[in-house]
Structures are given as structure tokens and as C-alpha cells.
Amino acid sequence: MKLELTRCYALAASHRLHSAHLDEAENQRIYGKCNNPYGHGHNYVVEVTVTGPVDPGTGMIAHLGDLDSYVTREIIEPFDHTYLNKDVEAFRDRVPTTENFCMEIFERLKRFPGAQLVRIRLEETGRNSFEYAGQKNGDEHD
Amino acid sequence: MVYLTRKIEFSAAHRYHNPAFSAEENRRIFGKCNNPNGHGHNYVLEVTVGGETDPRTGMVLDLKELKEILEREIMNRMDHRFLNYEVPELADQIPTCENIAALIWKLLAPKINKGRLTRVRLWESSDLYVDCYGDGAR
Numbered sequence: 001m002k003l004e005l006t007r008c009y010a011l012a013a014s015h016r017l018h019s020a021h022l023d024e025a026e027n028q029r030i031y032g033k034c035n036n037p038y039g040h041g042h043n044y045v046v047e048v049t050v051t052g053p054v055d056p057g058t059g060m061i062a063h064l065g066d067l068d069s070y071v072t073r074e075i076i077e078p079f080d081h082t083y084l085n086k087d088v089e090a091f092r093d094r095v096p097t098t099e100n101f102c103m104e105i106f107e108r109l110k111r112f113p114g115a116q117l118v119r120i121r122l123e124e125t126g127r128n129s130f131e132y133a134g135q136k137n138g139d140e141h142d
Numbered sequence: 143m144v145y146l147t148r149k150i151e152f153s154a155a156h157r158y159h160n161p162a163f164s165a166e167e168n169r170r171i172f173g174k175c176n177n178p179n180g181h182g183h184n185y186v187l188e189v190t191v192g193g194e195t196d197p198r199t200g201m202v203l204d205l206k207e208l209k210e211i212l213e214r215e216i217m218n219r220m221d222h223r224f225l226n227y228e229v230p231e232l233a234d235q236i237p238t239c240e241n242i243a244a245l246i247w248k249l250l251a252p253k254i255n256k257g258r259l260t261r262v263r264l265w266e267s268s269d270l271y272v273d274c275y276g277d278g279a280r
Contacts, residue, residue: 001274001276001277002275002277003240003274003275004273005239005271005272006270006272006273007269007270008268049273054238054240057162057236058158058171058172058236059158059235059236059238059240060236060238060240061272064270
């Protein structure tokens with residue numbers, strides 16, 4: 001029986017979309033309002049999906065307390081109420097688009113020892129969301 | 143292939159307790175969910191059926207028919223019940239979202255004869271759900 005468990009978490013953060021590879025005019029044209037020099041913020045919703053066998057003793061794929069504390073330590077504490085561009089090392093020279101943020105979260109959670117990470121779905125607003133399930137073999141990014 | 147999803151809600155009580163564990167272990171592993179008197183949730187169930195449309199009706203499966211199956215197989219069994227005591231299939235299992243979703247799959251799969259049951263998504267609360275795909279690959 002194939003089962004996946006998904007847990008949702010909320011975090012609030014600000015970002016600015018600005019690429020060092022583009023000039024001022026191009027940044028302005030491509031990112032529009034998101035290029036505002038002072039940044040802006042979102043209430044992000046992170047959906048973490050894991051899979052694995054159901055432990056017959058507990059009826060669980062993963063102990064929710066273990067998953068919650070792992071996600072709190074790896075994602076909520078380092079990202080919640082931060083300015084992604086300045087407060088997070090990974091975004092010092094990488095544009096913190098929600099695509100990149102989604103991939104960063106996947107990379108940070110893929111070693112969760114309690115179950116196998118399947119994918120991350122990251123909502124930037126109620127209208128925009130992004131999903132990342134890792135790279136296929138031989139298709140490493142960065 | 144086209145997919146249709148129908149959503150229903152049911153309210154039920156449950157308790158997490160494994161008689162093979164000591165009282166202390168049960169409390170440590172299951173926390174508040176081990177409360178002897180149980181607790182409850184408003185479950186939201188999304189049932190997805192995939193198939194080809196019947197050229198005469200334009201439907202994979204008549205929603206009315208699916209509604210009746212869900213009423214008979216799920217609502218009558220689980221709505222306003224204490225799952226541990228009133229759903230025999232769960233008597234020897236911990237009624238976690240995983241086990242309930244797997245049971246719902248087993249109950250529905252043989253009853254859906256037009257199209258094929260593709261996914262059962264069971265929300266226990268707005269921040270937790272389980273997807274069951276049966277034995278099929280996603």
C-alpha cells in the first residue's frame with residue numbers, strides 16, 4: 001500500500017529579487033515590484049511530504065513529533081522572520097525566488113532520518129506555489 | 143485519462159494506544175493522542191477517480207453514484223463514531239491518518255467499477271494529510 005504523509009508549516013520572511021548577473025534596468029524589467037531595494041515579505045506555507053513503510057506498532061510513517069522538531073530546527077528557526085537575502089547564507093549570491101527557496105528547503109530536509117522525503121510544495125501566496133522533488137540521477141543542479 | 147475528485151467530511155473520535163507498549167511508552171510515543179477518553183477530528187476526505195469519459199454521458203463516473211458509495215462505505219461506517227471501538231477493521235490497529243486512509247482505499251477500490259480509484263487524500267486537520275495510492279505507482 002503506497003502512502004505519503006504531508007505536514008504543513010508556516011513561516012514569514014522577506015526577500016528581494018535582484019540578480020547580480022543582470023543590470024539595473026534588466027532587474028527592474030524582469031522582477032518589477034519584487035526588485036524594490038528594501039525588499040517585501042510573504043507568509044510562506046511549506047508542505048513537506050514523506051513516505052515509507054507504516055510502523056505496525058505506531059501506525060505511522062514518521063513520528064510527527066520527530067518531523068516537527070526536524071523541520072523546526074532545519075527550516076523554521078533559520079528562515080522564519082528573516083530577510084532571506086541577508087540573513088541566509090545560501091541566498092547571499094543566489095536570487096531567493098520561491099523556486100530557489102523550495103529547492104533549498106528540499107536539500108535541507110532530504111536527510112530526515114525518520115522517513116523518505118518525497119517533495120516540498122512551497123506556497124508564496126495563496127495564488128502561487130512551487131514543488132520540488134529532487135533531481136533525477138545524472139541531473140544534478142548547481 | 144481524466145480525473146475527478148469528490149470531497150466529503152466526517153467527524154470521528156480516536157485514541158492512540160498500543161497494548162503491547164507499557165503505559166509510560168504509550169504516553170511517550172503518542173503524547174496527547176494517548177488520552178484514555180479519546181479526542182476527535184473533522185476529517186476531510188478527497189477521493190480521486192481516473193478514467194476515460196463515457197462518450198454518451200461525458201462522465202468518467204456519475205458523481206451521484208460516487209456520492210452514494212461514499213455515503214454507504216465511509217459516512218455510515220465512520221461519521222460520528224469512535225473509530226477504535228466502532229470500526230472493526232481498526233480494532234487491532236492504531237487509527238492514525240495512515241491506517242484510516244489505507245482502510246478507506248480498501249473499502250472503496252472494489253466498489254468503484256467505472257474508472258479506477260486513483261488517490262485517497264485524508265486530511266486530519268488543516269496542516270496534516272495522508273495520500274494513499276493503493277498498490278499502484280504514483
